[in-house]
């Protein structure tokens with residue numbers, strides 16, 4: 001039987017040759033938000049993987065929106081030129097559709113890089129001031145963010161718009177807005193971080209307001225033939241927080257604004273989360289959002305085996321699967337999955353002689 005994982009999938013004018021997506025992965029290797037040779041190597045390797053699409057790491061729409069000082073940004077001509085240089089190299093050798101994840105870290109900005117602990121850095125310790133819906137730190141001892149006023153909200157909305165315009169000029173095929181993992185948009189969505197009393201806080205409608213305004217503003221400038229998706233944390237895994245019911249309502253609102261996919265992650269808003277990590281544990285969220293909203297979904301999280309990924313697509317639980325750590329472990333994961341599932345992948349001609357005995361017709 002034909003593998004469903006290896007069937008094409010169209011998002012507006014972009015056709016993914018298969019349903020496997022390289023999940024966004026921060027590299028903490030940028031300088032002043034500028035991509036470096038590391039990005040050319042890292043993304044170049046993944047662009048040879050045969051995946052259907054690659055999503056570049058969380059990229060701050062302004063320097064203050066970076067998670068760490070090593071995160072990419074797309075807020076200046078210099079940031080744009082550095083990323084354009086990387087894309088030029090990648091595009092020279094790969095036809096893989098490239099997306100970029102645009103975000104703002106809010107109160108989780110100004111963090112140390114993960115391999116040095118990932119903790120919140122005060123401006124005195126080499127970080128920078130942070131902003132959030134409310135002046136509530138991510139956890140005790142972290143920097144207290146400044147609550148965004150109307151002018152701050154307008155500045156961040158226009159930073160998303162101009163970063164999307166830069167992403168278009170840079171040559172990206174798609175954008176994913178980062179509304180997950182406890183970053184700024186997620187901070188607005190969850191009542192556990194958003195304690196505002198104006199039109200951006202309180203009711204679900206008010207908490208969704210800024211993320212929806214930003215989505216609409218980006219959609220208005222992002223070319224009509226290019227897809228725009230969203231990554232969500234479907235639940236905070238904390239009682240009284242953001243949950244799957246609110247995610248379904250939010251996804252329906254995003255769909256009305258033209259959202260092309262929901263990348264369904266979870267958690268990372270609060271340290272007290274109770275996350276039941278297990279293979280495919282977030283797949284039911286992707287399945288429910290897909291079923292109840294008809295928006296295509298991407299399932300992500302502990303999807304490591306070809307048959308597991310195949311089953312998710314074949315059973316209609318999601319339209320795409322995103323894989324992160326599996327790609328670092330095995331940058332040619334799709335080749336191996338194609339060999340197991342009797343399918344074909346796109347691979348550079350220079351590598352076609354690699355096939356071991358017994359594997360035939362792997363490369364399309």
Ligand SMILES: Cc1cc2nc3c(=O)[nH]c(=O)nc-3n(C[C@H](O)[C@H](O)[C@H](O)COP(=O)(O)O)c2cc1C
Nearest residue numbers: 023024025026057058300301302303323324325326
């Ligand atoms: C090194 C690394 C960096 C990550 N950076 C990002 C990121 O930039 N944006 C994001 O939404 N998720 C990020 N994640 C989360 C992954 O995209 C993914 O959702 C998570 O690792 C679960 O998938 P997996 O089990 O296939 O690794 C990162 C994960 C890893 C391991």
